[in-house]
Amino acid sequence: MRALAERFRRASATQVMALSVLSLMAVFFAVPIVWAVFEAIGGTALHWLLNSAFYSTAGAAIAVALCIPAGYGLATHDFPGRRAVLIVTILVMLIPPNALVLPLFLEAHAAHLLTSPLAVILPYGLYPFGVYLAYLYFNTGRFELLLQTARMDGCSEWHVFKRIVLPLSLPVSALIAFLNFVASWTNFFLPWVMYWSFDTTSRYPLALGIALQLDTTKGASFYGALIQLHTASSPSYIALLLLVTCAPVLIVFALAQRWIGSSQLQGVFR
Amino acid sequence: MATVTFRAASRIYPKVPKAVNQLDLEIRDGELLVLVGPSGCGKTTTLRMLAGLEPVDEGDILVDDQSVVGVPSQRRDIAMVFQNYSLYPHMTVAQNLGFALEIAKLSKSAIKDRVIETARTLGLEECLDRKPAQLSGGQCQRVAMGRAIVRQPRVFLMDEPLSNLDAKLRVATRSQIAALQRRLDVTTLYVTHDQVEAMTMGDRVAVLKDGVLQQVDVPSVLYDTPANAFVASFIGSPGMNLLDGIIGPDGVTVGSTTVQLPRELRETAGTGRVTVGVRPEAVTLAGDGAGVPATVNIVEELGPEAYIYARLEHTAADRSGEETPDFVVRVDPKSAPPSGRRIELHIQQESVQLFDADTGARIVPE
Ligand SMILES: Nc1ncnc2c1ncn2[C@@H]1O[C@H](COP(=O)(O)OP(=O)(O)O)[C@@H](O)[C@H]1O
Ligand SMILES: [Mg+2]
Numbered sequence: 106m107r108a109l110a111e112r113f114r115r116a117s118a119t120q121v122m123a124l125s126v127l128s129l130m131a132v133f134f135a136v137p138i139v140w141a142v143f144e145a146i147g148g149t150a151l152h153w154l155l156n157s158a159f160y161s162t163a164g165a166a167i168a169v170a171l172c173i174p175a176g177y178g179l180a181t182h183d184f185p186g187r188r189a190v191l192i193v194t195i196l197v198m199l200i201p202p203n204a205l206v207l208p209l210f211l212e213a214h215a216a217h218l219l220t221s222p223l224a225v226i227l228p229y230g231l232y233p234f235g236v237y238l239a240y241l242y243f244n245t246g247r248f249e250l251l252l253q254t255a256r257m258d259g260c261s262e263w264h265v266f267k268r269i270v271l272p273l274s275l276p277v278s279a280l281i282a283f284l285n286f287v288a289s290w291t292n293f294f295l296p297w298v299m300y301w302s303f304d305t306t307s308r309y310p311l312a313l314g315i316a317l318q319l320d321t322t323k324g325a326s327f328y329g330a331l332i333q334l335h336t337a338s339s340p341s342y343i344a345l346l347l348l349v350t351c352a353p354v355l356i357v358f359a360l361a362q363r364w365i366g367s368s369q370l371q372g373v374f375r
Numbered sequence: 376m377a378t379v380t381f382r383a384a385s386r387i388y389p390k391v392p393k394a395v396n397q398l399d400l401e402i403r404d405g406e407l408l409v410l411v412g413p414s415g416c417g418k419t420t421t422l423r424m425l426a427g428l429e430p431v432d433e434g435d436i437l438v439d440d441q442s443v444v445g446v447p448s449q450r451r452d453i454a455m456v457f458q459n460y461s462l463y464p465h466m467t468v469a470q471n472l473g474f475a476l477e478i479a480k481l482s483k484s485a486i487k488d489r490v491i492e493t494a495r496t497l498g499l500e501e502c503l504d505r506k507p508a509q510l511s512g513g514q515c516q517r518v519a520m521g522r523a524i525v526r527q528p529r530v531f532l533m534d535e536p537l538s539n540l541d542a543k544l545r546v547a548t549r550s551q552i553a554a555l556q557r558r559l560d561v562t563t564l565y566v567t568h569d570q571v572e573a574m575t576m577g578d579r580v581a582v583l584k585d586g587v588l589q590q591v592d593v594p595s596v597l598y599d600t601p602a603n604a605f606v607a608s609f610i611g612s613p614g615m616n617l618l619d620g621i622i623g624p625d626g627v628t629v630g631s632t633t634v635q636l637p638r639e640l641r642e643t644a645g646t647g648r649v650t651v652g653v654r655p656e657a658v659t660l661a662g663d664g665a666g667v668p669a670t671v672n673i674v675e676e677l678g679p680e681a682y683i684y685a686r687l688e689h690t691a692a693d694r695s696g697e698e699t700p701d702f703v704v705r706v707d708p709k710s711a712p713p714s715g716r717r718i719e720l721h722i723q724q725e726s727v728q729l730f731d732a733d734t735g736a737r738i739v740p741e
Contacts, residue, residue: 247459253428254461256448258475258522268474272465 145345152307153314154349160225160310161290161353165282167230172281173274176239177266181252191240198233203294210298222308224299229289235281242277243270279364286357290350311350318343377529377562378404379425383434385586386420394420396586397434402530405560407553408591409577411567413609417586418566419458422532425564426455438529454523455532459539460515462507468494468518469503475526493525496555513544520552524559531556531563537572549576570610574598582606600728604735607652607728613682613703615728620651627651627729630689632667635724639740648732655682655705657726660712666719672701674711681708685718 143151178184179191205228213224242248251273255265293312300308306317318337336343379402386395395417402408410418423429425436427448435442443451454475463471469490476486494500497517502510510518516536523531536552537545553576556563567573573580574594581591582605590602601607607615620627622644626636629651636644660666669685684701704720712718729738 247461250457250459250461251463253448254455254457254463255474257426257428257453257455258526259449259478261449264478268478269463 142345142349145342146349150311150314150346150349153309153311156222156308157290157310157312158353160222160296161229161286163222163226164229164289165285167226168232168235168285169278169282171230172232172235172239173271173278174266175236176241176277177243177270177274179236179240180243181249194233194236194240198237202288202292206295206298209295213299219299220305220308225289225296225310228295229285232281232285235285238281239274239277242274248273275364279361283357283361283365287354290354311346315343315346315350318346376404376560377439378402378437379530379562379564380437380440381421381425381434382437384424384431384436385433386417386424386429387432393586395424398586398588400581400588400591402562402564404562406578407556407563407565407576409565409567409573409580410583411570411573411580411609412583414568416583418568418583419534420586421583422455422534422564422566425530426453426532427451452528453530453532454526454528456519456523456534456536458534458536460507460519462515462518462522464507467504467506468499468510471507471518472499472521472525475522479526489525493521496524497521512539512541513548516540516548520555524555524561527561529562531561531565533563533565535567536565537567538569545572552576570614571612574610580610582609584609600739601652601737603737604650604652604730607730607737611654613655615652615654616702617730618651618653618687618702619732620649620729622646622649622729626724627727629667629722630687632665634667634722634727636727636729637725637740640727640729640738643740644729644738649738650730650732650735652728652730653702653722654726655703657723658704659721659723660704660706660710660718661721662719664719666721669702669718669720671712671714671716671718674714676708676711678708681706681711683711683718685720687720 146154179187179194209228210219213219218224218227251269252265255269260268290310291312293316296310296313297316300313306314309317379400381398381400383397383399384395385393385397387393398421400408410421412418420429424431425438425443427443427446431444435444437443438451438453463474466474472490472493473486476489481489490503491500494503497520499514499517499521502514502518507515507518516539519536523533533552537548540548549572552565565576574597577594579591579593580597582589582597584605590597590606597606597610601610601615604617608617618629620629620634622628622641623633623646626634626641627644627649628634634651668688670688671683672686673684675682675684683704683706685704687699687702690699702720730736731738
């Protein structure tokens with residue numbers, strides 16, 4: 106926010122004027138489109154969209170909140186069992202996500218979480234690949250040196266984390282959040298296993314909602330319904346839903362890519 | 376205001392020779408002591424032990440007669456300038472300078488005053504709002520210095536702070552740092568691999584080799600009376616020439632030429648093999664058949680003086696396999712012989728130094 110204000114202060118009057126006019130025009134054209142889309146997809150689908158947004162955002166937020174401290178700890182501190190934790194992280198990371206769906210289902214069942222949003226949020230919030238990415242990011246000599254510099258400047262471990270590690274973790278946080286968001290947003294199998302057999306259509310994410318549009322009441326399988334376009338609603342409606350499904354990923358990418366790979370560590374070394 | 380004492384301090388990494396081996400060194404209050412040695416000799420390790428970034432495996436380190444072994448870096452009140460500066464990339468110059476004060480919970484206005492004063496001292500007022508990525512190498516170097524002095528610590532540590540600057544800036548900055556250190560009067564341990572930097576900046580200079588301290592003294596003493604052959608060849612640019620010689624009744628024989636020696640030196644040296652040390656400026660060229668014969672290899676012209684790199688004939692002959700370094704002679708550029716020319720070296724006997732052929736220790740005339 107401060108950076109934004111700073112930029113405004115530095116902008117010339119012409120730039121401010123151009124920006125205002127452009128924003129006005131953007132709003133002018135965007136509002137009808139957004140309105141048209143939401144009118145067309147209707148209340149239920151909007152609900153699914155919001156469900157998806159909630160699940161994926163919550164999952165990504167938990168993932169970032171856990172991965173950064175975990176990766177930082179693994180990369181810069183020596184504690185008993187560190188190697189073991191690292192190896193397990195890498196192993197779990199290598200297991201295909203779909204292979205874990207059944208065990209996760211049984212786990213969720215045992216924990217009485219099957220119809221709870223946690224059943225689809227937690228499997229993404231706990232994100233070993235993100236831990237590994239954070240570990241790689243922090244496991245560099247230049248980072249180590251910065252931490253030592255901060256300690257010599259009198260920082261406690263907590264100060265080091267708050268004042269040095271957190272601000273510098275922005276690029277890797279953005280990357281973790283983006284990858285995690287896309288993975289959970291586009292996932293079908295996990296929510297399907299968790300929710301399908303229950304009467305919980307109001308909890309469906311959008312991906313499941315779209316599947317519900319396929320009419321399987323005539324005894325046809327998914328595949329059969331799909332191939333004959335037996336749908337509960339019109340194909341054009343489904344097409345619109347599919348388009349709407351793509352949009353958030355694009356938006357999240359546009360937001361995240363400013364920081365992904367932005368060189369926060371630039372200027373540490375000369 | 377502090378003194379620093381290393382007492383037989385060692386740092387032992389697993390599976391390699393001791394990086395710092397039984398170091399005994401005292402840095403006096405307000406002194407600028409330069410630690411110099413070739414790359415990999417343990418200079419950085421020594422600094423980091425004092426900074427608390429590296430454990431002390433044996434021995435002790437005292438600051439103001441209090442052991443700091445086991446005291447975390449945070450509480451040592453020592454500031455360090457790292458070789459790569461290690462500026463906080465997400466903070467402006469002003470924030471970089473004020474960070475330690477902020478952590479120490481000084482008031483906002485006190486921090487501001489000290490940051491501005493430091494920036495003025497180092498000529499950084501223009502850059503206070505910039506991030507490190509927007510600074511030149513020289514400016515980064517000054518911010519790194521500023522971050523150390525703004526804290527007014529007990530001890531400054533500097534690890535090759537000039538090695539990333541270009542040659543001209545390095546020369547200008549080294550005198551500024553020395554002047555600043557004298558003005559602030561803070562005990563300083565300054566590390567460099569560059570002996571010119573060491574000799575020009577240091578109140579005293581400590582020479583380190585393979586983790587072992589060779590000699591500590593004021594620059595002129597290091598130059599005139601090096602403790603051993605290593606110091607002799609390391610200090611000076613170029614360093615002292617070292618030749619194999621045999622002590623005889625009249626002097627020392629190098630190849631087939633005998634160089635006269637002062638009587639006390641010859642008597643102390645006894646008999647047998649020695650290493651003969653000759654400074655490049657203690658040699659004259661003459662063609663009377665009495666000097667050490669050599670062939671000019673390269674001539675380096677530096678303007679006011681020139682250096683001849685010459686191959687001694689007897690070393691070229693008897694040690695065909697092993698490459699012996701060229702013998703360096705300082706001459707007037709106007710009379711420098713061209714390369715390929717056969718010359719004769721007259722070694723001034725009063726400036727010859729002898730070193731034990733096995734231990735390298737200097738043979739001191741009694
Ligand atoms: N972390 C380490 N592990 C093992 N050996 C090390 C480590 N750091 C330095 N060394 C060794 O210690 C010696 C001294 O290193 P250093 O103090 O960095 O030298 P200098 O700063 O004089 O170039 C070198 O031989 C180096 O290989
Ligand atoms: Mg070093």
